[in-house]
Amino acid sequence: MILYKGWKLFENKTIMITGGTGSFGNAFIQRYIDSNVKKIIVFSRDEEKQDRMRFIYQNPKLKFIIGDVRDYHHLYSSMRGVDIVFHAAAFKQVPSCEFAPLEATKTNVFGTDNVLTAAIEQKVSDVVCLSTGKAVYAINAMGLSKALMEKVIINKARDLRERDDCTTKLKFIRFSNVFATRGSAINIFTQQIQNGQPVTVTNPDMRRSIMTMDEAVDLAVFAMENGECGDLFIYKAKRTTLKKLVEYLFDIYNAKNREIQVIGARHGEKLEETILSDEELLRSVDMGEFVRVRMDRRGLNYINKDFKGSNRRKNQIIPPSIETQVPELTKEYLKDIIQKHNLFSKIQSI
Secondary structure (H helix, E strand, O other), X not given: OOOOOOHHHHEOOEEEEEXXXXXXXXXXXXXXXXXXXXEEEEEEXXXXXXXXXXXXXXXXXXXXXXXXXXXXXXXXXXXXXXXXXXXXXXXXXXXXXXXXXXXXXXXXXXXXXXXXXXXXXXXXXXXXXXXXXXXXXXXXXXXXXXXXXXXXXXXXXXXXXXXXXXXXXXXXXXXXXXOOOOOOHHHHHHHHHHOOOOEEEOOOOOEEEEEOHHHHHHHHHHHHHHOXXXXXXXXXXXXEEHHHHHHHHHHHOOOOOOOEEEOOOOOOOXXXXXXXXXXXXXXXXXXXXXXXEOOOOOOOOOOOOOOOOOOOXXXXXXXXXXXXXXXXXXXXXXXXXXXXXXXXOOOOOO
């Protein structure tokens, strides 16, 4: 279900999506290409996917630019006349990043800095950067690079505020595990069930939050409209254990083989993933389906000599400003989104 359409936001606007050949770019284009948007620029280094998208959409509002976010000068020239940037280009696969941490850093950290700098120089009005819950209490290279990416965004936003120049508003969002994207657990589990194979689970007790790509686009658009410079937004995604997820899929697909094979955690995987840190909860604002986390606006000198002023560090414990409980994933909800995405075959009745 689309929670937040936001069609009027993009009327006569030119939008750039870095890494635009991915799941987010395609979902955004499918929703907005028939609106009054002026142009959507797909900026990515994947020539094959761009060619495929060009053939599928065949729409003059789409412009394709081959490029890498590691190349600042090309980004700068490509952003001329752009109003809004959704920065989705990233190294996202946890095991791949574990074995190539410097490559993850070059794209996720330095690439993001290039995007932000180019956007500020070209006076882009809004930039929304896509991050991940794996950046919270990060233990793997992908999460660590995304956590550092977030620090780069916050530092840029703080610098703009200090210069009293928020012509370009920088915001970021964190995704949970997005349903039915490339390499997602649900895709793998469903294929195994459909093939009559045992389902391979890393650890049945792992807990994950799951959101759809429609909800991911909702989150990005909501953040663009409602955020101030430096703000973080999340969506209250539904949570479940991997064991319960697989059991739901067994029922939904009326699986004959209900065997679960535990294969052990992959490199860099957490048992429990969270989308917000305890410290961020103290600055959070509940906005219904979404949560806004205001940037910590204190400067480097935490304590003034006379202990006055808003820059003083406050060590007292403040109760969280939002309800920390998130909804549990239900079998009915899972069936509904599987049907909507038409995954693999007709689903049996629950």
